[in-house]
Amino acid sequence: MAGIIQVNMMLAELVRGLPPTPALASMPVSATVTDREGQLLRPFTTADGRWRLPTARADVDPRFLDMLIAYEDRGFAEHDGIAWSSMLRAGLQFIGAGGRVVSGGSTLTMQVARLIEGEPTRNLWGKLRQMVHADRLEHELGKGDILDLYLTLAPYGGNIEGVRAASLAYFGKEPARLTTAEAALLVALPQSPEARRPDRDPAAARRSRDMVLDRLVAMGALGEEEADYARHEPVPTARREFPMLxxxxxxxxxxxxxxxxxxxxxxxxxxxxxxxxxxxxxxxxxxxxxxxxxxxxxxxxxxxxxxxxxxxxxxxxxxxxxxxxxxxxxxxxxxKPLIYGLAFELGLAHPQSLIEDRPTAFGAYLPVNFDGFNRGTVTIHDALTESLNIPAVVVLDAVGPARLVSRLRRAHADPRxxxxxxxxxxxxxxxxxxxxxxxxxxxxxxxxxxxxxxxxxxxxxxxxxxxxxxxxxxxxxxxxxxxxxxxxxxxxxxxxxxxxxxxxxxxxxxxxxxxxxxxxxxxxxxxxxxxxxxxxxxxxxxxxxxxxxxxxxxxxxxxxxxxxxxxxxxxxxxxxxxxxxxxxxxxxxxxxxxAAPQIAYPGDGVDVDLGLASGEASPLMVKVRNGVPPFTFFANGAPFGRPEFARQSLWTPDGPGYVTLSVVDAKGQGDSVRVFVD
The missing domain is CATH 3.40.710.10 (DD-peptidase/beta-lactamase superfamily)
Incomplete structure (x- = not known):
């Protein structure tokens, strides 16, 4: 009777303090951001700095799952969390080694229990507690959920947890398609993740991978030819960056x-x-x-x-x-495209409508073209394809800046x-x-x-x-x-x-x-x-x-x-x-x-170097803004140009000195400047 009471007390002690059975859907994992097809764009570490990407069986290459179960727990589908034959073997080895754990005999369920608790089990008490925990997991979860927990929690060295994070870190790809060599390495690493980390000891990683391949061949779970091919595949030697798209x-x-x-x-x-x-x-x-x-x-x-x-x-x-x-x-x-679009909508213009591209003032606002030149009469089509500034401002003045703001807001823009x-x-x-x-x-x-x-x-x-x-x-x-x-x-x-x-x-x-x-x-x-x-x-x-x-x-x-x-x-x-x-x-x-015409160039009172001293003089370009064409240009009262449409004319001086340049438009309005040419 006393023995039964003692066993019950021991079981109660083992059960006391076991963490609640987790659900993968509520377990703390890395937040992931995916694209429209569910492909990973960027994962984030957990609050404690771990790469723990949620992983389900459907996310993993089926061949890896077969190799994992064959190597770690062949009876996974049949047992209730504890493989008693393996535990008996481990117990005999424990006794023969004087109380030192030689082999664990752990099932995948027991490994999940250890990962959930986060405590080492290299002692008898820890192993017994793990067995009790595994039994509870088997009663509260299905085999698929247990396997999903393992795929998410298994350690792979450093702050990498779970097969998906490991595959991304070591192979730079999702675990949905793995080579035989890659799958074998992912099976091997959780047994001793720090000692076998390929980024720290590639040789140890290779040995552990090949050990898995050898054992699978011996069990008949893998063909020798396939295993031999996998042994020649290099192991990764560094961790890759996680996606950050x-x-x-x-x-x-x-x-x-x-x-x-x-x-x-x-x-x-x-x-x-x-x-x-x-x-x-x-x-x-x-x-x-x-x-x-x-x-x-x-x-x-x-x-x-x-x-x-x-x-x-x-x-x-x-x-x-x-x-x-x-x-x-x-x-x-x-x-500019929206400005012209408003002019089309208001019936003010058509793409082939003509518009003037010439110096134009809007009060104190004097827009100029990007290259400083004017094209004269152009179509709206050409004004937009050439991105002329002055016609765009003229049209904006016609349609109204407030209307432009309103239409931008309709387009879900917020002009500041x-x-x-x-x-x-x-x-x-x-x-x-x-x-x-x-x-x-x-x-x-x-x-x-x-x-x-x-x-x-x-x-x-x-x-x-x-x-x-x-x-x-x-x-x-x-x-x-x-x-x-x-x-x-x-x-x-x-x-x-x-x-x-x-x-x-x-x-x-x-x-x-x-x-x-x-x-x-x-x-x-x-x-x-x-x-x-x-x-x-x-x-x-x-x-x-x-x-x-x-x-x-x-x-x-x-x-x-x-x-x-x-x-x-x-x-x-x-x-x-x-x-x-x-x-x-x-x-x-x-x-x-x-408005009345204004000489836009040259400015009043300036000195203009035309190279007269060198004997290779350049003509002076006189430009006018505003006014009504045609314009008549004068130098010291003598006309030198009357272009039909242009707002500029060339004048060649006889020599250096002061000159008065004047212009008169079709309405008789004029302007003049006095400059020094040399």
Whole structure:
């Protein structure tokens, strides 16, 4: 009777303090961020710094499971957690060795019990406790759940736990497909993970792997020829980095859902990886302090397919930790397509309407073209494909900056103006703050026939279905897209494949290229995150080549641009209705081109070096803004030019000295300056 009581007390002591039986669904594991197909983008360590990725049988190569059970626990499917024959053998060895554990005799269930408790079992009491715990696990869990726990908790050296983390760390791949040699190594390592770590002792890792192969051959679980081939496969000698794709977005996703074990994003892992490599390579070619950001999205659904926040998360010189897809920057000329789209929608213009590109003042605001030259009379089509500044500002003045802001907001963009400032004409040339994601959203609307496209990536709430006010009408959106398809490509691109626009902000601080085909829209930003200028950086040189290379990487997503919708007028300028042949401002008096002419160059009182002293004098170019052509040009009262349409004329002096230059327009209004030429 006393013996029975003593045994019961011992059993009670063994059971007392056993941890509750865990469920894999609630066990602390590494948070993982995956793409739209469930492929791993980035895992995070647990709170105690361990790589413990949740792993189920379905995630692992079936051959590995067969090898694991054959080597570790052949009776796993039949026993109730304890293999008594193995335990008897281990007990006899324990007695024969004077109380020292020689072999464990542990089943996979007992190993799971030890891993859950986190206590060593190299003593009899620990082994008995492990047996009791294993018995409870068998009664409370199924065999599949026990095996899943082992696959998740098995130690593989250092802070690596579980077969999935080990496969990624040592082989750089998921464990769904393993070679025989890889599977054998993953079977061997948990028996002595620190001593057999391949990154510390490759020779020990090889010996342990080959020992598993030899035993499996002896058991008849593996053919000799296959084992011999596996023995010749090299073992890894270093740990690989865990995947860190979409690093910025993945971190935002985990912060947004702190308790989530897995967060699925809308990204495409293959495209994300390709564009990250592209961004890093292009940034290296430009400057170590330059970063590159890329956003790709599906036009119809708004799914973000790739989001590259920088040229490299750990690129310290270019502040790689800053997510430049969400940084507010000056958009340069990238808003011009929407400006012209509004003019088309309001019936003010057609792509083949003529417009003047000449010096024009809007009060104190005097826009100039990027290259400083004027083209005279051009079509709206050419004004946009050549990204001329003055026509864009004239059109913006006609449609109204407030309307531009309103349509940007319809496109799910949030244009930032200086504190207390109202929308102004400067917006047309970059005088507003906007993010790369917002620009991509705006261009997606143009590509989508004018309907707004709300980008979403899986981090925030899903956009609510419903109808929103259009950004442009279908015909106007198509007109814009058709023009952008004619923008000359960079040296690495072919024409007509995509519709796109570049932009360069003031001072060469931001280079942009945004483009789309019939299915995908991609935006590229290049610059320094600290806002410092990069001399010579421009949209066509810095960002456009990246954009075209990005489209080279979208694979089977390529699709032709949309066809013309009903109502589109496909005609040259002479065939247009009379009101559309020339762009006319609704209120011509608002535009300073009706003001008196002004000599824009040279300035009054300046010295102009024409090389007269060397005998190889260059003529002086006299330029005029405002006024009504044709203009008559004078030097000291003598006419020297009366071009029919041009706003400039050449004058060659007889020698050095002061000269009074004058101009008179068709209305008799004039201006003059006095300069010294030498």
């Amino acid at each position: 979409a690093a910025h977005m993945a971190e935002q996703a985990v912060r947004a859902q702190p308790g989530a074990r897995q967060v699925a994003l809308t990204l495409d892992r293959r495209l994300q990886e390709a564009l990250e490599r592209l961004a890093a390579a292009r940034a290296r070619l430009i400057d170590p302090k330059v970063s590159v950001a890329i956003v790709a999205a599906d036009i119809e659904s708004g799914d973000v397919l790739a989001s590259v926040g920088s040229a490299g998360l750990f690129a310290s010189e270019s502040a790689g930790f800053v997510d430049m897809t969400r940084a507010v920057r000056s958009p340069g000329s990238t808003l 103006l200086p504190a207390g400032a109202a929308p102004s004409l400067a917006m047309g040339l970059g005088g507003v703050g906007i993010t790369l994601r917002e620009l991509v959203s705006s261009y997606a609307a143009i590509a989508n026939g004018g309907l707004p496209v709300q980008l979403h990536d899986g981090v925030g709430p899903q956009p609510e279905p419903g109808t929103s006010a259009p950004v442009l009408d279908p015909v106007s959106a198509w007109y814009v897209a058709d023009i952008l398809a004619d923008v000359p490509p960079p040296l690495n691109g072919s024409p007509g494949r995509i519709a796109y626009k570049t932009g360069t902000s003031y001072g060469y601080r931001d280079a942009w290229a945004i483009g789309f085909d019939g299915r995908t829209v991609i935006g590229v930003w290049v610059g320094r995150p600290d806002g410092a200028p990069v001399p010579g950086l421009s949209g066509i040189v810095g960002a456009a080549p990246v954009l075209f290379e990005a489209f080279d990487r979208i694979g089977n997503r390529k699709a032709p641009l949309r066809r013309a919708p009903p109502g589109a007028i496909l005609a040259s300028n002479p065939d247009l209705p009379a009101p559309l042949r020339r762009f006319r401002h609704p209120n011509e008096s608002m535009v300073a081109r009706q």
